[in-house]
Amino acid sequence: METVDLARLQFALTAGAHFLFVALTLGLATLVAVVQTWATLTRNPVHLRMTRFWGQLYIINYAMGIATGLVMEFQLGLTWSGLTEFAGNTFGASLAIETLVAFFLESTFLGLWIFGWNKLNRWAHLAAIWVVTLTAYASAFWILVSNGFLQHPVGYELADGVLRLTDFGAMVANPTAQVAFFHVLGGAMVTGGFFMAGVSAYHLRRRTAEQDLFRKSLRIGVGVALPATLFTATLGGLGFETLQPTKAAVWSGDAARIAAAQAEMVAAHGPGDYLPPSGWVHAGGLTMMIAFAVMFFFSGLSAVLMLFRPAVRGLRVWHWLLTLMIPVPFLAMLGGWVFREMGRQPWAVYGLLTTAEAMSPLTETQMRVSLTAFVTVFAVLIVTNYLLLARAARRGPGAVTLGDRPIDAPSTEPALSL
Amino acid sequence: MEIFVLAFFALGYLVLGGADIGVGMTLPYLGRDGGERREVIAAIAPFFLGNEVWLVSTAGVLAGLFPELEGELLSGNVAVVVPLLLSWVARDMGLWLRGRLPGVRWQGFWDGAIVAGSWGLALSWGVLLSDVLLGLHGPVALVPALLVAVVFGTHGLAFAALRLRGELRQRAAVLSGGSGEARTYALTAAALVGIGVLAGLRLPLTAGPTAALLTPVILAVTPLLVASQAWVWWTFRHRVTGPSYL
Numbered sequence: 001m002e003t004v005d006l007a008r009l010q011f012a013l014t015a016g017a018h019f020l021f022v023a024l025t026l027g028l029a030t031l032v033a034v035v036q037t038w039a040t041l042t043r044n045p046v047h048l049r050m051t052r053f054w055g056q057l058y059i060i061n062y063a064m065g066i067a068t069g070l071v072m073e074f075q076l077g078l079t080w081s082g083l084t085e086f087a088g089n090t091f092g093a094s095l096a097i098e099t100l101v102a103f104f105l106e107s108t109f110l111g112l113w114i115f116g117w118n119k120l121n122r123w124a125h126l127a128a129i130w131v132v133t134l135t136a137y138a139s140a141f142w143i144l145v146s147n148g149f150l151q152h153p154v155g156y157e158l159a160d161g162v163l164r165l166t167d168f169g170a171m172v173a174n175p176t177a178q179v180a181f182f183h184v185l186g187g188a189m190v191t192g193g194f195f196m197a198g199v200s201a202y203h204l205r206r207r208t209a210e211q212d213l214f215r216k217s218l219r220i221g222v223g224v225a226l227p228a229t230l231f232t233a234t235l236g237g238l239g240f241e242t243l244q245p246t247k248a249a250v251w252s253g254d255a256a257r258i259a260a261a262q263a264e265m266v267a268a269h270g271p272g273d274y275l276p277p278s279g280w281v282h283a284g285g286l287t288m289m290i291a292f293a294v295m296f297f298f299s300g301l302s303a304v305l306m307l308f309r310p311a312v313r314g315l316r317v318w319h320w321l322l323t324l325m326i327p328v329p330f331l332a333m334l335g336g337w338v339f340r341e342m343g344r345q346p347w348a349v350y351g352l353l354t355t356a357e358a359m360s361p362l363t364e365t366q367m368r369v370s371l372t373a374f375v376t377v378f379a380v381l382i383v384t385n386y387l388l389l390a391r392a393a394r395r396g397p398g399a400v401t402l403g404d405r406p407i408d409a410p411s412t413e414p415a416l417s418l
Numbered sequence: 419m420e421i422f423v424l425a426f427f428a429l430g431y432l433v434l435g436g437a438d439i440g441v442g443m444t445l446p447y448l449g450r451d452g453g454e455r456r457e458v459i460a461a462i463a464p465f466f467l468g469n470e471v472w473l474v475s476t477a478g479v480l481a482g483l484f485p486e487l488e489g490e491l492l493s494g495n496v497a498v499v500v501p502l503l504l505s506w507v508a509r510d511m512g513l514w515l516r517g518r519l520p521g522v523r524w525q526g527f528w529d530g531a532i533v534a535g536s537w538g539l540a541l542s543w544g545v546l547l548s549d550v551l552l553g554l555h556g557p558v559a560l561v562p563a564l565l566v567a568v569v570f571g572t573h574g575l576a577f578a579a580l581r582l583r584g585e586l587r588q589r590a591a592v593l594s595g596g597s598g599e600a601r602t603y604a605l606t607a608a609a610l611v612g613i614g615v616l617a618g619l620r621l622p623l624t625a626g627p628t629a630a631l632l633t634p635v636i637l638a639v640t641p642l643l644v645a646s647q648a649w650v651w652w653t654f655r656h657r658v659t660g661p662s663y664l
Contacts (some may be wrong), residue, residue, distance in 0.1 A: 063514040067507045070470075073477055074492060078499055081489025088485020089626045096482025096632055099475045101639050107471035108646045114663055115464035116653055164627050360493035370500045376506055379512055388518050401517070402663060 004359045006367040007079040010374060012341070014072045016334060017382060021065035023333045026140060026185065027192020028058040031131040031220065040126045046213050052404070053397040054217070055129075056194065059114060060392055064385040065106075071374065073099075079367070080348070083358035087349050090156050090165045094172075117403035126245035140188075141181050148177025150349050151340070152242065163352070176242045178378035180340070183239055186232030187336065189224055190295065191329040194322075197221030197302065199393045201322035204313065210397050215312050218322070222306050226299040233292050236336070237243040245348055247343035251285060273346065280342035287335030291328050296324055351396050420625035422482045423636050425618055427479055431472035432610040435572075438462045438469050439543075440574015442509055442536025443567070445529065448578055448589050452525050453661075459513065459532075460662035461581035464654040466513065468647055470506070482632045483625050491621075498546045505538025515664050536574075540567035550617045566613060573606035583657050 001009070032055050039047035053191075077084055084092065112120070113128040120128065148171075149156075155170030156163045165171065200218035204211065243251070249261035258275065265274035298321070305311045305318055344350055348358035362370075392399070441462050442447070449455030462469075480488035492499050512531030516524075544563025548554050552562060578590035578600040594602035625633075 019604065060514075060518070063510070066467075067510055071473055071503050071507065073474060074499065074503055076481065077477070077492030078496060079493065081493040081620060084481065084485045084489040088481060089628045092481040092483075092485045092488075092626075093628045093632050097635065099471075099478025099481075100636055100643070103478075104471050104475050105646055107474075108468040108643075108650060111464055111467035112650050112653065114467075117663075165631065168631055173636050235538040344499040360489065360496075362496060363495060366496050370496065373500060373504055377507060381507070384515065388515070392518075 003362065003364045003367050004373055006364070007359055007362070008355065010073070010367070010371045011079065011368070013073060013375060013378070014068055015341075016337065017378060018065065018068035018072050019333060019337050020330055021061055022140070023184075023188045023330065024061045024195060025058065025065050026136055026188035027224075028054060028061065028130070028195065028367040029136050030189065031192050031196055031224065032058050033129045033133045035220070036126055036129055040122055046216065047258050049210070049397045049400075050213055050217060052400045052402050053213070056392055056400045056402040057195075057199070057389060059402065060385060060389045062110070064382060067381065068378065071378075076191060079360050079362065079370075080358050082128065083348050083353065085162065086353050086358070087153075087354045088149075090153070090163045090171065091149040093168065094145040094149070098139055098146070099287050102135045102139035106132055106139060109135070114402070132368060137185065140184055144181045144184065145172055145174065145177045148174040148180060151180075151344055152176040152244065153349055153352055158352070163349075170394060172314040179235055179239045179242055183232055183235035183336075186228050186235055187329065187333050189228035190232055191333065193221045193223075193225030193228055194295070194299075194325050194329050195221070197225060198323045198326035201319035202394070203396060204317035205316050205323070208396050211313075218312060218406075219306050222299060222302045222322075225295070226303045229295050233296070236288070236292075238388050244343065246274055246282060247276055247281060250276055250281050250343070253278075253282075268351070272292045276343045276345045280338055284335045284338030284342060288332050291332035291335060295328055295332065297323070326338055419633055419637075420428070420629045421618075421623050423633060423640075424476065424483065424623070425615070426640070427472055427476040428618065429611050429614045431469070431476055432523050432614045433471055433607045434465070434469040435576035436570050436573050436607075436610050438466045438574070439509075439536045439539050440570045440572065440576075441578050442574070443540055443571045444574050444578070444590075445533050445536070448575075448582075448586060452522060452529075454586065455525075455529055456517070456661040456664070457658060458578065458582065458586060459516075460658045461578050461605050463513070463662040463664045464650060466510075468650050470510070479636070480615050484623065485626050486624075487622060495546055495549065498542050498549070501538055502542035502546070505535045505542060507535070508532075509532075509535025509539060517664055537567065538556075540570040543567075543570070547613060547617045548618050551613075569606065569609050569613065573603070575609060576606045577601040579603075581658050583659065624656045 032051060034261060035047055035054065036051040038044070039051050073095075109128045109131040116125055116128065122211065135160055152174060153163070153176050155167035157166045158164075171177075197218050198221070200214040200221060203214040204218065208214075240248075246261045246265060249257040252258075262273075262275055266272065302318070302322065305315065311318060346354050346356070348355045441458065445455055445458055479490070480491070508531045512533075512535055513526040516532070518526035519525075541560075541563050544566030545559050547566055548559045548562035552559075554562065572593055575590050575593055576599065579587055579594060580603055582590055588651040591599060591602075
């Protein structure tokens, strides 16, 4: 592998891992915020326990999202300094706004929500989770504005070999960014919905304690998953309208169209191979579409079944399948992401800067050491976190430590088990 | 003006995030068993998310206002930035994971990750700052780096002395003697600010053309950011009386 391929692999693994955690975070945050709103309004103890249980799973997932996310942010300058030097004056603006206007508040209020449980006024505590949720959306929005610029640059001028932003409004209104934002948001709700339904189905099948809590959660999960699947697919369809010509040609598989797109790029940029890797584009696109078909069929069926109380209580085959469905939205998210990002190749900024030009002047040894270190650490941490997430999901609301007592109250546990 | 924006977030990180690093470094000294360590961690627990985000914002400010410097600074110091990031991940994961399972060995392992990660962070910052400040590379840079790490550690002790009670508080106050906990904290914070300012003066800080758009946005939103942090500080202004969620 060449140095640039190592750098690409490192960024792809970091971003891909980050995307998996973000998808569930965005979806679950919304569901937790809605459940907590209901709990705060009604003071219903079931909804309070629901908030704590799903909130606990949300936080386990969130922690890994932060770790991958901050490494990703620093990798831009670390391994892609060619990109930040060439295009930093444009998409760097939306990255800066993301950190300051969105993530700063998200992080601050998440700390307030986690550690302020039973300490803050309950309305203030509810406000905290809503700020976390809405700033998470804002964060996704500004990241996709940055990504949209790389996919389809607008509102810039090229002067002295670097890009300058000339129209901030155009960059924000970029259809490639707008459509992707709503598509990803929908996908996150699908992921959160199937997760909630699948975990609830596990507890209903095993007839654990808290059957009422999990019947309610299952209905919320399925109730969100079906419309979210349709919404996401619709936006995904709109997204096909914003594909770059080369990606659209490769996806169509039409040899004449591919040749025409390639010829057009050669005419504009000189000799070279301007086509994205066909295998990856097709694999990503097909994964996404097959997963959509499965999710659409299954969430439709589930939406009917959940109307029948005996099915919710005891249709174990359905419970099994719901639990098995948990990974499918993640697969669809990854497929869609591969389709979008591989389809941009060989460009880092479409039509303006190639991925090879975007790379920092790093040696192969530096890249190998860095890649090995990050992959090893993240592989161990991701496996650990998913095992812990599964464990916390299995153990149910009885074992949740989040918000179980005022933060400063003396512990009742013996010191050794702390 | 752009320089002040960068300085605000970078120095904010050094002072606020620096205290978390210092507490992590001195964790084995402050907490002698699992229970004590959990209480020491409660001193920083409600703050660490809101503190590390100052560094994320510093990177954001660099990306938006000083994109050329961002690339040079990070890719030019890859041998320091990679350990810095790995240490950061190890420290955070230690904080999150230590309480997820019962068992002395599990918690001991992640407490170790917190300590190693915090030392890694302090030393990486030390190497990076001594490179920028003194132009030192290689093993010789470890001498000033150790000094910087000591400042972080002292700052952490000063913060812990302000947050903890009883014996833990006395251990944390070992260096301040009778001079007052708040004064010690002010002193260590000033030392970190001083190092940060001196390093900043050595950087080629020429803002990019996007500054005209971005700086007013940042200036407008900054009071809101500070207010949100102030709410956290106010909520957790009392001394720690027991373990937290972590």
